[in-house]
Amino acid sequence: MQLLEERIRAEGRIREGDILKVDRFLNHQMDVELFDAMGREWARLFEGCGVNKILTIEASGIGIACVAAFSFHCPVVFAKKSRSKNLDSEVYRTEVISYTHGNHSDVMVSRDALGPEDRVLLIDDFLANGAALCGLLDICAQAGATVVGAGIAIEKAYQPGGRIVRERGVRVESLARIASMSPEGGIVFC
Amino acid sequence: MQLLEERIRAEGRIREGDILKVDRFLNHQMDVELFDAMGREWARLFEGCGVNKILTIEASGIGIACVAAFSFHCPVVFAKKSRSKNLDSEVYRTEVISYTHGNHSDVMVSRDALGPEDRVLLIDDFLANGAALCGLLDICAQAGATVVGAGIAIEKAYQPGGRIVRERGVRVESLARIASMSPEGGIVFC
Numbered sequence: 001m002q003l004l005e006e007r008i009r010a011e012g013r014i015r016e017g018d019i020l021k022v023d024r025f026l027n028h029q030m031d032v033e034l035f036d037a038m039g040r041e042w043a044r045l046f047e048g049c050g051v052n053k054i055l056t057i058e059a060s061g062i063g064i065a066c067v068a069a070f071s072f073h074c075p076v077v078f079a080k081k082s083r084s085k086n087l088d089s090e091v092y093r094t095e096v097i098s099y100t101h102g103n104h105s106d107v108m109v110s111r112d113a114l115g116p117e118d119r120v121l122l123i124d125d126f127l128a129n130g131a132a133l134c135g136l137l138d139i140c141a142q143a144g145a146t147v148v149g150a151g152i153a154i155e156k157a158y159q160p161g162g163r164i165v166r167e168r169g170v171r172v173e174s175l176a177r178i179a180s181m182s183p184e185g186g187i188v189f190c
Numbered sequence: 191m192q193l194l195e196e197r198i199r200a201e202g203r204i205r206e207g208d209i210l211k212v213d214r215f216l217n218h219q220m221d222v223e224l225f226d227a228m229g230r231e232w233a234r235l236f237e238g239c240g241v242n243k244i245l246t247i248e249a250s251g252i253g254i255a256c257v258a259a260f261s262f263h264c265p266v267v268f269a270k271k272s273r274s275k276n277l278d279s280e281v282y283r284t285e286v287i288s289y290t291h292g293n294h295s296d297v298m299v300s301r302d303a304l305g306p307e308d309r310v311l312l313i314d315d316f317l318a319n320g321a322a323l324c325g326l327l328d329i330c331a332q333a334g335a336t337v338v339g340a341g342i343a344i345e346k347a348y349q350p351g352g353r354i355v356r357e358r359g360v361r362v363e364s365l366a367r368i369a370s371m372s373p374e375g376g377i378v379f380c
Binding site for chain 1: 218219220221225248252253255257259260266268270271
Protein backbone atom coordinates (compact mmCIF):
# COMPACT_ATOMS: atom_id res chain seq x y z
CA MET A 1 0.00 0.00 0.00
CA GLN A 2 1.72 3.06 -1.33
CA LEU A 3 0.33 5.53 1.22
CA LEU A 4 1.70 3.49 4.14
CA GLU A 5 5.06 2.83 2.48
CA GLU A 6 5.47 6.56 1.86
CA ARG A 7 4.78 7.35 5.52
CA ILE A 8 7.27 4.70 6.66
CA ARG A 9 9.90 6.15 4.31
CA ALA A 10 9.21 9.71 5.44
CA GLU A 11 8.76 9.22 9.18
CA GLY A 12 10.05 5.78 10.17
CA ARG A 13 13.37 5.67 11.98
CA ILE A 14 15.64 2.65 12.11
CA ARG A 15 17.23 1.95 15.47
CA GLU A 16 19.80 -0.51 16.81
CA GLY A 17 18.55 -4.07 17.23
CA ASP A 18 16.36 -4.26 14.11
CA ILE A 19 13.86 -1.75 15.55
CA LEU A 20 11.69 0.29 13.17
CA LYS A 21 10.22 3.22 15.10
CA VAL A 22 6.92 4.33 13.57
CA ASP A 23 5.66 6.06 16.67
CA ARG A 24 5.02 9.33 14.86
CA PHE A 25 1.98 7.99 13.03
CA LEU A 26 1.27 4.32 13.85
CA ASN A 27 1.79 3.16 17.42
CA HIS A 28 2.21 6.10 19.78
CA GLN A 29 0.96 9.15 17.95
CA MET A 30 -1.70 7.72 15.66
CA ASP A 31 -2.94 9.15 12.36
CA VAL A 32 -6.54 8.01 12.23
CA GLU A 33 -7.02 9.19 8.63
CA LEU A 34 -4.23 6.80 7.62
CA PHE A 35 -5.85 4.04 9.72
CA ASP A 36 -9.11 4.67 7.85
CA ALA A 37 -7.37 4.23 4.49
CA MET A 38 -5.80 1.01 5.78
CA GLY A 39 -9.17 -0.24 6.99
CA ARG A 40 -10.75 0.44 3.60
CA GLU A 41 -7.93 -1.47 1.90
CA TRP A 42 -8.41 -4.52 4.16
CA ALA A 43 -12.17 -4.31 3.55
CA ARG A 44 -11.48 -4.42 -0.21
CA LEU A 45 -9.09 -7.37 0.16
CA PHE A 46 -11.41 -9.36 2.47
CA GLU A 47 -14.66 -8.41 0.71
CA GLY A 48 -17.22 -11.22 0.73
CA CYS A 49 -15.43 -13.14 3.50
CA GLY A 50 -18.20 -12.47 6.02
CA VAL A 51 -15.99 -10.92 8.71
CA ASN A 52 -18.18 -10.27 11.77
CA LYS A 53 -15.49 -9.62 14.38
CA ILE A 54 -12.03 -8.09 14.52
CA LEU A 55 -9.58 -9.45 17.08
CA THR A 56 -6.40 -7.61 18.07
CA ILE A 57 -4.01 -7.48 21.02
CA GLU A 58 -3.23 -4.61 23.35
CA ALA A 59 -1.94 -2.05 23.09
CA SER A 60 -0.80 -0.82 19.70
CA GLY A 61 -3.22 -2.86 17.61
CA ILE A 62 -6.31 -1.37 19.24
CA GLY A 63 -6.43 1.97 17.45
CA ILE A 64 -5.88 0.46 14.00
CA ALA A 65 -8.48 -2.25 14.68
CA CYS A 66 -11.14 0.18 15.94
CA VAL A 67 -10.82 2.46 12.94
CA ALA A 68 -10.71 -0.49 10.53
CA ALA A 69 -13.88 -1.86 12.12
CA PHE A 70 -15.81 1.01 10.53
CA SER A 71 -15.13 -0.48 7.12
CA PHE A 72 -16.32 -3.90 8.30
CA HIS A 73 -19.31 -2.72 10.38
CA CYS A 74 -18.41 -5.11 13.17
CA PRO A 75 -17.18 -4.97 16.77
CA VAL A 76 -13.56 -5.26 17.90
CA VAL A 77 -12.24 -7.46 20.69
CA PHE A 78 -8.76 -6.92 22.08
CA ALA A 79 -6.84 -9.66 23.85
CA LYS A 80 -5.80 -8.33 27.24
CA LYS A 81 -2.46 -8.80 28.85
CA SER A 82 -3.60 -10.58 31.95
CA ARG A 83 -3.31 -8.67 35.19
CA SER A 84 -6.68 -9.42 36.67
CA LYS A 85 -7.96 -12.37 38.55
CA ASN A 86 -10.38 -13.83 36.02
CA LEU A 87 -11.21 -17.48 36.42
CA ASP A 88 -10.16 -19.84 33.65
CA SER A 89 -13.82 -20.79 33.27
CA GLU A 90 -14.48 -17.22 32.07
CA VAL A 91 -11.61 -16.71 29.61
CA TYR A 92 -9.54 -18.19 26.81
CA ARG A 93 -5.92 -17.80 27.76
CA THR A 94 -2.61 -18.14 25.90
CA GLU A 95 1.00 -17.10 26.24
CA VAL A 96 2.78 -14.64 23.98
CA ILE A 97 6.54 -14.10 23.97
CA SER A 98 7.53 -10.53 23.18
CA TYR A 99 10.90 -10.31 21.47
CA THR A 100 10.80 -6.49 21.65
CA HIS A 101 10.29 -6.38 25.38
CA GLY A 102 12.02 -9.67 26.19
CA ASN A 103 9.22 -11.09 28.33
CA HIS A 104 6.27 -13.50 28.35
CA SER A 105 2.72 -12.23 28.58
CA ASP A 106 -0.31 -14.19 29.53
CA VAL A 107 -3.09 -12.84 27.27
CA MET A 108 -6.77 -13.56 27.51
CA VAL A 109 -10.13 -13.05 25.83
CA SER A 110 -13.46 -13.40 27.61
CA ARG A 111 -15.49 -16.45 26.57
CA ASP A 112 -18.45 -14.07 26.15
CA ALA A 113 -16.58 -12.21 23.43
CA LEU A 114 -15.67 -14.99 20.97
CA GLY A 115 -17.37 -18.18 19.82
CA PRO A 116 -18.03 -20.64 16.98
CA GLU A 117 -20.37 -18.17 15.26
CA ASP A 118 -17.53 -15.69 14.70
CA ARG A 119 -15.67 -15.10 11.43
CA VAL A 120 -12.61 -13.27 12.65
CA LEU A 121 -10.16 -10.88 11.04
CA LEU A 122 -6.98 -10.56 13.12
CA ILE A 123 -5.38 -7.12 13.04
CA ASP A 124 -1.99 -5.99 14.34
CA ASP A 125 0.55 -3.27 13.68
CA PHE A 126 3.61 -5.50 13.16
CA LEU A 127 4.34 -9.05 12.03
CA ALA A 128 7.91 -10.19 12.70
CA ASN A 129 8.35 -13.43 14.63
CA GLY A 130 4.64 -14.10 14.57
CA ALA A 131 4.34 -14.62 18.33
CA ALA A 132 1.37 -12.29 18.83
CA LEU A 133 -0.47 -13.61 15.77
CA CYS A 134 0.07 -17.24 16.81
CA GLY A 135 -1.33 -16.36 20.25
CA LEU A 136 -4.46 -14.90 18.65
CA LEU A 137 -4.81 -17.99 16.42
CA ASP A 138 -4.60 -20.17 19.52
CA ILE A 139 -7.36 -18.16 21.19
CA CYS A 140 -9.59 -18.44 18.09
CA ALA A 141 -8.99 -22.22 18.03
CA GLN A 142 -10.02 -22.48 21.69
CA ALA A 143 -13.19 -20.50 20.88
CA GLY A 144 -14.00 -22.57 17.79
CA ALA A 145 -14.07 -19.34 15.78
CA THR A 146 -13.22 -19.23 12.06
CA VAL A 147 -10.17 -17.13 11.17
CA VAL A 148 -10.80 -15.39 7.86
CA GLY A 149 -7.31 -13.93 7.76
CA ALA A 150 -4.92 -11.40 9.22
CA GLY A 151 -4.53 -7.75 8.34
CA ILE A 152 -1.06 -6.49 9.23
CA ALA A 153 0.22 -2.95 8.85
CA ILE A 154 3.96 -3.70 8.58
CA GLU A 155 5.48 -7.12 7.96
CA LYS A 156 9.19 -7.67 8.38
CA ALA A 157 9.29 -10.17 5.52
CA TYR A 158 12.87 -11.18 6.34
CA GLN A 159 11.71 -12.58 9.67
CA PRO A 160 9.91 -15.94 9.95
CA GLY A 161 6.47 -14.87 11.27
CA GLY A 162 4.78 -14.39 7.90
CA ARG A 163 5.93 -17.79 6.63
CA ILE A 164 4.94 -19.56 9.86
CA VAL A 165 1.43 -18.10 9.87
CA ARG A 166 0.85 -18.62 6.11
CA GLU A 167 2.03 -22.25 6.41
CA ARG A 168 -0.73 -22.71 8.99
CA GLY A 169 -3.16 -21.86 6.16
CA VAL A 170 -3.95 -18.33 7.27
CA ARG A 171 -4.35 -15.63 4.64
CA VAL A 172 -2.11 -12.71 5.65
CA GLU A 173 -2.53 -9.30 4.01
CA SER A 174 0.32 -7.01 5.01
CA LEU A 175 0.00 -3.45 3.73
CA ALA A 176 3.76 -2.83 3.78
CA ARG A 177 6.29 -5.66 3.52
CA ILE A 178 9.89 -4.86 4.33
CA ALA A 179 12.46 -6.94 2.46
CA SER A 180 15.44 -5.49 4.31
CA MET A 181 16.28 -2.64 6.58
CA SER A 182 19.46 -1.13 7.98
CA PRO A 183 20.68 2.27 9.17
CA GLU A 184 23.06 2.37 6.16
CA GLY A 185 20.85 0.92 3.42
CA GLY A 186 17.54 2.33 4.64
CA ILE A 187 14.29 0.46 4.06
CA VAL A 188 13.68 -1.76 1.02
CA PHE A 189 10.08 -2.86 0.46
CA CYS A 190 9.16 -6.18 -1.22
CA MET B 191 -25.85 10.71 27.13
CA GLN B 192 -28.91 8.53 26.87
CA LEU B 193 -27.46 6.04 24.37
CA LEU B 194 -24.52 5.21 26.66
CA GLU B 195 -26.67 5.06 29.82
CA GLU B 196 -29.01 2.61 28.09
CA ARG B 197 -26.11 0.36 27.13
CA ILE B 198 -24.73 0.45 30.68
CA ARG B 199 -28.17 -0.47 32.06
CA ALA B 200 -28.63 -3.26 29.52
CA GLU B 201 -25.15 -4.79 29.44
CA GLY B 202 -23.19 -3.51 32.44
CA ARG B 203 -22.65 -5.93 35.29
CA ILE B 204 -21.89 -4.96 38.86
CA ARG B 205 -19.27 -7.04 40.61
CA GLU B 206 -17.85 -7.23 44.13
CA GLY B 207 -15.49 -4.41 45.06
CA ASP B 208 -17.30 -1.56 43.30
CA ILE B 209 -16.46 -2.97 39.86
CA LEU B 210 -18.68 -2.09 36.88
CA LYS B 211 -17.96 -4.53 34.05
CA VAL B 212 -18.70 -2.96 30.67
CA ASP B 213 -16.51 -5.31 28.71
CA ARG B 214 -19.30 -6.30 26.33
CA PHE B 215 -19.25 -2.94 24.53
CA LEU B 216 -16.68 -0.54 25.98
CA ASN B 217 -13.33 -1.93 27.10
CA HIS B 218 -12.84 -5.49 25.86
CA GLN B 219 -15.37 -6.04 23.11
CA MET B 220 -15.79 -2.56 21.63
CA ASP B 221 -18.80 -1.18 19.78
CA VAL B 222 -17.25 1.33 17.40
CA GLU B 223 -20.64 2.73 16.30
CA LEU B 224 -21.27 3.67 19.95
CA PHE B 225 -17.76 5.18 20.14
CA ASP B 226 -18.58 7.25 17.06
CA ALA B 227 -21.73 8.62 18.71
CA MET B 228 -19.67 9.44 21.82
CA GLY B 229 -17.03 11.18 19.71
CA ARG B 230 -19.67 13.30 17.99
CA GLU B 231 -21.11 14.28 21.37
CA TRP B 232 -17.69 15.39 22.67
CA ALA B 233 -17.11 17.29 19.42
CA ARG B 234 -20.40 19.13 20.01
CA LEU B 235 -19.50 19.89 23.63
CA PHE B 236 -15.95 21.05 22.83
CA GLU B 237 -16.83 22.84 19.58
CA GLY B 238 -14.72 25.96 19.00
CA CYS B 239 -12.10 24.95 21.59
CA GLY B 240 -9.45 24.34 18.93
CA VAL B 241 -8.61 20.77 19.96
CA ASN B 242 -5.68 19.64 17.81
CA LYS B 243 -4.62 16.52 19.73
CA ILE B 244 -6.30 13.79 21.77
CA LEU B 245 -4.32 12.22 24.60
CA THR B 246 -5.32 8.95 26.23
CA ILE B 247 -3.68 6.14 28.18
CA GLU B 248 -3.28 2.49 27.29
CA ALA B 249 -5.09 0.23 26.92
CA SER B 250 -8.83 0.73 27.13
CA GLY B 251 -8.87 4.44 26.25
CA ILE B 252 -7.22 3.90 22.87
CA GLY B 253 -10.20 2.62 20.91
CA ILE B 254 -12.56 5.33 22.14
CA ALA B 255 -9.94 8.01 21.50
CA CYS B 256 -9.16 6.84 17.95
CA VAL B 257 -12.80 6.76 16.91
CA ALA B 258 -13.50 10.12 18.61
CA ALA B 259 -10.54 11.62 16.74
CA PHE B 260 -12.57 11.36 13.53
CA SER B 261 -14.94 13.98 14.88
CA PHE B 262 -12.04 16.26 15.81
CA HIS B 263 -9.90 15.65 12.68
CA CYS B 264 -6.77 15.38 14.79
CA PRO B 265 -4.23 12.72 15.78
CA VAL B 266 -4.29 10.67 18.97
CA VAL B 267 -1.38 10.04 21.32
CA PHE B 268 -1.56 7.32 23.92
CA ALA B 269 0.55 7.39 27.08
CA LYS B 270 2.45 4.11 27.26
CA LYS B 271 2.97 2.05 30.33
CA SER B 272 6.70 2.09 30.39
CA ARG B 273 8.44 -1.16 29.60
CA SER B 274 11.10 0.09 27.28
CA LYS B 275 14.41 1.71 27.88
CA ASN B 276 13.73 5.19 26.58
CA LEU B 277 15.99 7.90 27.90
CA ASP B 278 14.39 10.61 30.04
CA SER B 279 15.64 13.14 27.51
CA GLU B 280 13.24 11.60 24.98
CA VAL B 281 10.05 11.30 27.06
CA TYR B 282 7.75 12.94 29.58
CA ARG B 283 7.24 10.52 32.39
CA THR B 284 4.81 10.26 35.32
CA GLU B 285 3.49 7.69 37.74
CA VAL B 286 -0.10 6.41 37.83
CA ILE B 287 -1.51 4.31 40.67
CA SER B 288 -4.11 1.80 39.49
CA TYR B 289 -6.69 1.04 42.15
CA THR B 290 -8.23 -1.67 39.97
CA HIS B 291 -5.01 -3.58 39.51
CA GLY B 292 -3.40 -2.50 42.78
CA ASN B 293 -0.10 -1.40 41.29
CA HIS B 294 1.94 1.60 40.18
CA SER B 295 2.66 2.22 36.51
CA ASP B 296 5.31 4.44 35.09
CA VAL B 297 3.67 6.02 32.01
CA MET B 298 5.34 8.07 29.32
CA VAL B 299 4.78 10.16 26.23
CA SER B 300 7.46 10.93 23.66
CA ARG B 301 8.63 14.56 23.65
CA ASP B 302 8.12 14.46 19.87
CA ALA B 303 4.41 13.83 20.36
CA LEU B 304 3.35 16.71 22.61
CA GLY B 305 4.38 20.33 22.96
CA PRO B 306 3.34 23.94 23.74
CA GLU B 307 1.53 24.22 20.39
CA ASP B 308 -0.96 21.51 21.39
CA ARG B 309 -4.53 22.06 22.58
CA VAL B 310 -5.31 18.72 24.11
CA LEU B 311 -8.51 16.82 24.84
CA LEU B 312 -7.93 14.01 27.33
CA ILE B 313 -10.07 10.91 26.75
CA ASP B 314 -10.56 7.88 28.97
CA ASP B 315 -13.13 5.19 29.57
CA PHE B 316 -13.53 5.64 33.36
CA LEU B 317 -13.07 8.41 35.90
CA ALA B 318 -13.13 7.20 39.51
CA ASN B 319 -10.18 8.20 41.69
CA GLY B 320 -8.75 10.39 38.97
CA ALA B 321 -5.30 8.81 39.06
CA ALA B 322 -5.01 8.26 35.30
CA LEU B 323 -6.37 11.72 34.46
CA CYS B 324 -4.02 13.42 36.93
CA GLY B 325 -1.14 11.54 35.32
CA LEU B 326 -2.14 12.84 31.89
CA LEU B 327 -2.48 16.39 33.28
CA ASP B 328 1.03 16.10 34.70
CA ILE B 329 2.38 15.02 31.31
CA CYS B 330 0.62 17.95 29.58
CA ALA B 331 2.10 20.35 32.15
CA GLN B 332 5.59 18.96 31.48
CA ALA B 333 5.00 19.46 27.73
CA GLY B 334 3.64 23.00 28.17
CA ALA B 335 0.50 21.88 26.29
CA THR B 336 -2.91 23.47 26.89
CA VAL B 337 -5.56 21.12 28.27
CA VAL B 338 -8.92 22.01 26.74
CA GLY B 339 -10.75 19.46 28.85
CA ALA B 340 -11.44 15.80 29.46
CA GLY B 341 -13.96 13.55 27.73
CA ILE B 342 -14.87 10.62 29.95
CA ALA B 343 -17.21 7.77 29.07
CA ILE B 344 -18.27 6.74 32.59
CA GLU B 345 -17.70 8.80 35.73
CA LYS B 346 -18.28 7.24 39.15
CA ALA B 347 -19.54 10.52 40.57
CA TYR B 348 -19.53 9.15 44.12
CA GLN B 349 -15.75 8.80 43.96
CA PRO B 350 -13.43 11.81 44.33
CA GLY B 351 -11.72 11.91 40.89
CA GLY B 352 -14.22 14.21 39.17
CA ARG B 353 -14.10 16.76 42.00
CA ILE B 354 -10.28 16.67 42.18
CA VAL B 355 -9.84 17.24 38.46
CA ARG B 356 -12.55 19.94 38.22
CA GLU B 357 -11.01 21.77 41.21
CA ARG B 358 -7.80 21.94 39.20
CA GLY B 359 -9.78 24.00 36.67
CA VAL B 360 -10.22 21.28 34.08
CA ARG B 361 -13.52 21.03 32.22
CA VAL B 362 -14.70 17.42 32.47
CA GLU B 363 -17.47 16.14 30.21
CA SER B 364 -18.59 12.68 31.34
CA LEU B 365 -21.18 11.06 29.09
CA ALA B 366 -22.60 8.88 31.88
CA ARG B 367 -22.33 9.87 35.55
CA ILE B 368 -23.13 7.22 38.11
CA ALA B 369 -24.55 8.54 41.39
CA SER B 370 -24.61 5.17 43.09
CA MET B 371 -24.29 1.52 42.26
CA SER B 372 -24.78 -1.75 44.10
CA PRO B 373 -25.74 -5.33 43.26
CA GLU B 374 -29.02 -4.82 45.14
CA GLY B 375 -29.96 -1.28 44.07
CA GLY B 376 -28.57 -1.44 40.54
CA ILE B 377 -27.17 1.66 38.83
CA VAL B 378 -28.50 5.15 39.51
CA PHE B 379 -27.34 7.87 37.12
CA CYS B 380 -26.94 11.53 38.16
